[in-house]
Amino acid sequence: MVTKNNDTREAILHLGASLIQQVGYHAFSYADIAKSLNIKNAAVHYHFPTKADLYESVVEAHIENYLLIGKELENATIPAKAKLEKIISRYTHLVEVDRICVIGAIAADYKTLPVNTREKVVTLVELVLKLVEKTLTEGKKNGEFTFTESSRVQTLMIMTNLSAGVQLARITGRKDFDSIRKSILKQLSG
Amino acid sequence: MVTKNNDTREAILHLGASLIQQVGYHAFSYADIAKSLNIKNAAVHYHFPTKADLYESVVEAHIENYLLIGKELENATIPAKAKLEKIISRYTHLVEVDRICVIGAIAADYKTLPVNTREKVVTLVELVLKLVEKTLTEGKKNGEFTFTESSRVQTLMIMTNLSAGVQLARITGRKDFDSIRKSILKQLSG
């Protein structure tokens, strides 16, 4: 038997994320993952005992990722606008690969998740909001951005534009997302 | 046997909409509906042969409803702001009853729907967008609203705020939705 190395776990995690973001949490099964990766159903359960565990790990990976991005942006000597554009580009990418964001993907199913999984979602949401908030505050301070709301509220406006924007793009087309993207930047620059 | 009158269909439709908006399309079954309404599984299939048919009917009911609202607002001699607030209040209500909108609820699962059902969703989305767009144009013309984007793009910004706003409210709380609501109105009034 050719030993499967530990990137089976990573493969499940990536495929799981992809499926969650493409067809939704309750629309795929462990059997789908197993078939795709040429492993058995039980192998998926070995790495992620329950489906909620899998989603939780997807969320955790996002948390790690955003923590990393946060540190990168903190050290970066680029304009706040460039920082914001880096964050926005993640959503543009989602539209390109026909996915929606991990949070938006669970929005409908949120109430069916175990409480501890929901708490992880809250952590991710607050992390992303704080990252954007920080960037907006920075941009306002140095004169790059103009807005009258608090950074928190301005963040809420932008992130809801992006989150629902990628969702809308699947229904009415990518152009609408592009309009939204441009409008966000325009709004901030006076 | 006491004859069930045709509001069984209505009851299924209402409960179906409620479930879609509360736990998502793939997270409830016809058995759930049957149990709740004290009817048999097959009775649900009698009224809505497939689950996609049920969702489609929910969307159609929304289309009828928005068509009606459109006519009402057309004849109404109230400010554009009041018209917009009527539309916004629908989303405020969703937050209060812990639901998300019918479109947002299907966003993740969208690709799992049959093509003709998706087309109905497109129709509903365009209808709502046009209704808001018209209201914004009207408000701009008579000096109630100020915005620099086209009415279409401004509509996209507002509707994504609302749609993702109700989704976010389930995760971070209702206050965030309230901030969004206020900011939308503030933005438009100069």
Add this chain to the structure above:
DNA sequence: CCATTTACTTACTAATAAGTAAGTAATATA
């Protein structure tokens, strides 16, 4: 008043769901 239609129920089916228990080959560890 007879035939049809409506609105169901009873009784299923075939497929799939998430999940588990027990076994195994290869690898790491002591």
Add this chain to the structure above:
DNA sequence: TATATTACTTACTTATTAGTAAGTAAATGG
């Protein structure tokens, strides 16, 4: 080199899924 441990597979189970076929009581309609 014996013993865990890792990363699986085999082989299930139990529950639930969407969906259907056939029957039936009551209402409708000619």
